Amino acid sequence: MIRRVGGLLVAAALCLSMPAHALPTPVSPTDPAVAAQWANPFARPDEPTDVGVELVEADAARVVLSVFNNSGETVSDLTVTPRRADAAATVGDARRILALGRDAYPYFGTARPLGGELAAGERREVSIPVDPLALQPGATYPLMFALTGAVGQQGVGQLGTERMLFTTTAGERQEAQVPDVSLIVPLTAPVDIVPGETGRAAEDPPLILESEQLADQLAPGGRLNDLLNTYATATTTGPNAAELSQGACLAIDPALVDTVARMAEGYTVSPERPSLTKKAQRLRDSWGSAGESDPGEPGRGAADAQEWLTRLSTTAGAGCTVALPWANADLNAVAATEDEWLFREAVQRGPATLQAELGAAPSGNVVIPAVGYVTEQAATALGWADQTGSTVLEDGMQATWEAAVARRAPQQAGADHSSLESPVLPEEPGAPVPQTPVQVLVADNTVWGVPQVDNIARLAPGINAVTYPGALGALLAATGPEPQTAGYSNPDARFDARLDSPLARALTAGSAVRLAVAEQTLPADWAQSPEPVLILPASLIDAPTAAALLTATAGLLAEDAATPLPLDQAVTPAREQAETLDAQPLSPPTLGVTRFGSPYADPAVFSDTEVLRASQQARYTDDLTRMMVNDRGINLTRYGFTLPLRRDVLMSLSATSRSSLGHHEAAVAATDRRLDGNRRTLQDLRGSVALIPPGNVYTRASESSPLLIVAENGLPLPVDTELVHDGPPGATVDVPGRVHIPAHGSITVQMTADLPADQDQTQLTLWLATRDGSPISTAVDITVQTRTGIVGTYGIALLLVVGLSLALLFRLGRQRRGNRQRP
Known part of the structure; x- marks a missing residue:
């Protein structure tokens, strides 16, 4: 008892004093500095994984298990023993028991010896009845199937286990107040477009993917194909489909849909992208060179992409959809870059993309953070998610960009850009207060210092948090092919979810939903009403887990144990809630005081270094966009040209696989590769706008002779720049106020100079800058020979x-x- 109370006190202290903070650089989950944040070292300790047991099949009366031997030695005297704990009262208790040792399962069933030996690499199935475990009806039990045996010459000992939650069939139901349920099924996948893409006139650029992993998921038997089939069948022709479709919604990644639509038009698979710029090369240097880069191979998934997109359009048109952030990006990391246009691309374009590609408008002003919480910095930026009056679908984001540039242009007039240091740009306005409130879905333990009524909390003016059960969210996150560690979950119950089989985790998910609904069910005579249960599984959910959740939800609706709640209603505060929230004062943020966010250390949070790199690239992309000029004769806008570069940064901040213990390092490496590739492209684009100095020494015939220098532009749009200089005291250079360089062209710039007469030579530094002072080109040094020197x-x-x-x-x-x- 003392240990339990101590744990609760520690958890309470952590909740108040240990919000998630980014590390300076990415750290491997095996590093001692963070290993305990990924998995409690005292949770399921010393559990072997090379000899174990996996769930193959389960029903109300029995389970079928597969005993495997991957140890490399023969195993003998194998016995499987079913065990159970007491029925769990809450999802939090169930999650904690799943992380405890064998002693937490004191009730034994009938042991089942396998007989004989199990050779290395061999498997054997065994059927185990659950009746001897004396399970009571209508309860949820943590079950454990423990394997014992002798490996090689060792004695008989404890081997692996298989654990799950198991809900028994309910008996006679009492009159009660049942909660509303709303199930949200994510539809996302990593998109491996080769970084460095830029926009083209009139059409999308050719799609180049690094691999066929997305095509494999879209093909029959692939994860995305089967997941869509499972959802569509359950909400149209499955048991109790009519009610289920009211309370179910498909959360779709717009980056995935956009990429699949491009795949349907044909694509190429290649590890690299052809260079955007061709550097000058002497003929003799080109002899024996490889020439052009590898063009890649034609993709094989175009037909599957088109077929999948057609089925998705049909499903979207028949039910509820909502947009995930672009590329399922971590909105907290995006907000930390402090780049307005990056955040707007993350939350503002998605609904328009889904409507354009699928023909059905998704629910508006709903944001679903992949990590289950938002920081205060992200909350203030969520005003950009307001779709009220959005013109992105009709005019694209470029019209909004041009309008913003036009508004800020007068503030930038008259700035002095003659020095080498860039001027401080005028402060950009923050996100506006939404005309219609923006609703963000977060775990219920991630808000504590703001006004809250039931499951609605006010994070900022016009920004409401709609909470879902945190324990349920953490348990569901640990399902699917890449089980995740929720950053908001209690670290005491964190363990490597891969110790249990995917099917066992899927059944656990279905039982957890039933337990969460039972937890909220209230007696009929209570004045209090039950809070709704929002079910939000892992980002990379697979078809078996989705089937378990859909089946459990449909069963609850059929049994009148819950009522369906459409997502639009689930995220809209009732009038009484809204009035109560409006009456409570919202205190402004206080330095050093955290009011909401992750209550515990989040080991998957993006590091400071990664955020800094993303921020630098986003800002340079903004500079690159500002320096170009739209041309009526060119069917390409400057924002459209740089849009794919922003998307590269968003994809580098994707949270899809980031919180998976088994895939975290691969996700970190993918972020690094994408940022590196995007950086190289930005450098190439920067290098294509340059000054060409006239040799080492520029000799003037007289003091009135002009200085000439060539400015070139390799971009597909004209560039409006200023020529900025720096020189010794007494040197005055009269430069043109504006240098307009045509697209894919060059221009000779003429300057006059008043240079010190007492010096034979004068050193000048010249570079090109945007009209607001941001440097564009690399600075060049020229030496001017004066008349005295001549x-x-x-x-x-x-x-x-x-x-x-x-x-x-x-x-x-x-x-x-x-x-x-x-x-």
Whole structure:
């Protein structure tokens, strides 16, 4: 008891004092500094994984298990023993028991010896009845199937276990107040477009993917194919489909839909992208070179992509859909970049993309963070998610960009850009207060210091948090092919979910939903009403887990144990809730005081280094966009040209696999590769706008002679720049106020200069900058030869010529005298 109370006190202290903080650099889950944040070292300790047991099949009366031997040695004396704990009262208790040792399962069933030996690499199935465990009807039990045996010459000992939650059939139901339920099924996948893509006129650029992993998921038997089939069948023709479809919604990643639509038009698979710019090369240097980069292979998934997109359009048109952030990006990391347009692309474009591609408008003003919580920095930026009056579908984001640039242009007029340091740009306005409130779905233990009524909390003006059960969310996160560690989950109950089989985790998910609904069910005579149960599974949910959740939800609706709640109603505060929230004052953020966010350390949070790199690239993309000029004769906008570069940054901040213990390092590596590839492209684009100096020394015939320099532009749109200079005291250079360089062209810029007369040479530094002072090109140094230097040089040259002439005449005279003296 003391241990339990102590744990609760520690958890309470952590909740108040240990919000998630980013580390300086990414750290491996095996690093001792963070290993305990991923998995409690005291949870299921010393559980072998090379010899164990996996769930194959289960029903109300029995389970079928597969005993496997991956140890490399023969195993003998194998016995499987079913065990159970007491029925769980809450989802939090069930999750904690799943993480405890074998002693937490004190009730034994009938042991089942396998007989014989199990060779290395061999498997054997065994059927175990659950009746001997004396399970009571209508309860949820943590079950454990423990394997014992002797490996090689060792004695008999404890081997692996298989654990799950198991809900028994309910008996006679009492009159009660049942909760509303709303099930949200995510539909997302990593999108591996080769980084460095840029926009093209009139159409999308050719799609180049790094691999066929997305095509495999879209093909028959693939995860995305089967997941969509499972959802569509359950909500149209499955048991109790009519009610289920009212309370179910498909949360779709717009980046996935956009990529699949492009795949349907044909694509290429290649590990690299052809260079955007071609550097000058001498003929002799090109001899024997490889020439163009590998063009790649034609993709094989176009037909499957088109077929899947058609089925998704039909499903979306028949039911509820909502947009995930673009590429399922971590909104907290995106907000930390402090780049307005990156955040707007993350939350503002998605609904328009889904409506354009699928033909059905998704629910508006609903944001679903992949990590289950938002920071205060992200909450204030969520005003950009307001779809009220959005024109992105009709005009695209470029119209919004141009309008914003036009509004800020007067503030930037008259700035002095003559020095090497860039001027401080005017402060960009923050996100506006939404005209219609924005609802963000977060775990219920991630809000504590803001006004809250039932499951609605006010995070900022116009920004409401709609909470779902945190324990249920954490348990559901640990399902699917890549089980995740929820950053808001209690670290005491964190363990490597891969210790249990995917099917066992799927059945656990279905039982957890039933337990969460039972937890909220209230007696009929209570004045209090039950809170709704929002079911939000892992981002990379698979078909078996989705089937378990859909089946459990449909069963609850059929049994009148719950009522369906459409998502639009689930996220809309009732009038009484809204009035109560409006009456409570919302205190402004206080330095050092955290009011909401992750209550525990989140080991998957993006590091400071990654956020810094993303921020730098987003800002340079903004600079690159601002320096270009739209041209009516070119069917390409400057925002459209740089849009794919912003999407690269968003994809680098995807949270889809980031919180998976088994895939975290691969996700970190993918972030690094994408940011590296995007950086190289930005450098190439930057290098394509440059000054070409006139050799090492520029010699002027007179002090009034102009200085000439060539400015070139390799971009597909004209560039409006300023020529900025830096020189020694007393040097004055009169440069043009505006340098307009045509698309894929060059221009000669003429300058006049008043240089110090007492110096033979003057060093000048020149570079191109945007009209608001941001440097564009690499600075170039030129040396200007003054008139005094010219005279001095001519004098020295004349003396040298005279001296050489006299020496030559003297030598010729001596030679002639010598010839006359010879006989």
